[in-house]
Structures are given as structure tokens and as C-alpha cells.
Amino acid sequence: MAARASRTVQVNIRVEPALYRTLEALARQERRSVPQAALRLIEDGLRRQTRGAAWADDFPPQEIARLASGGGGFGWLADEPDLYGSDDGEPA
Numbered sequence: 001m002a003a004r005a006s007r008t009v010q011v012n013i014r015v016e017p018a019l020y021r022t023l024e025a026l027a028r029q030e031r032r033s034v035p036q037a038a039l040r041l042i043e044d045g046l047r048r049q050t051r052g053a054a055w056a057d058d059f060p061p062q063e064i065a066r067l068a069s070g071g072g073g074f075g076w077l078a079d080e081p082d083l084y085g086s087d088d089g090e091p092a
Helices: 017-030 034-049 061-070 075-079
Strands: none
Touching: 017 034
């Protein structure tokens, strides 16, 4: 998750050792850093508390897709063949 320096703030919290060990285990399971796992849990909890209301910094899916395609990381997909349906052999 890329940090937006001008729009982010740092939150420092102290947790009990048992809670931290659980957070470490979750982070390992998700292949994230402990701070990334903590941030995801905070965001998920806030979404549940606000009943999924959109946050001011949520990006529409079209914007995320535009950023992803413009970044060049998915350029290799242009060389991939189209996927075809198993029933009629037409592109899906």
C-alpha cells in the first residue's frame, strides 16, 4: 500500500504482548508486514462500524484500473491470448 505522505498521519499504539503475537501470526499468514496487517484490520473494523459508508479517500474502481494500466505493471497482458469459452470457442 503506497503511502500518500501529504494525506497520512502516523498512529502509535501500545498493545498487550498476546495481541501483538496474534497480529504477527496474522501478518505472516497474509504475507504482510505487521503494520500493514494492523492497518487492514483497522480499516475493516471502521468499515463495519460505519456500515460500509464510503470514506473520503476511497477511489472508484475505474480510477484504480486506470492507474494500474497506466503504471505499466500489467503491460505483459497485451501479449497474452484472449480467453475462449469452452462451449463455443468464441472469446469470452
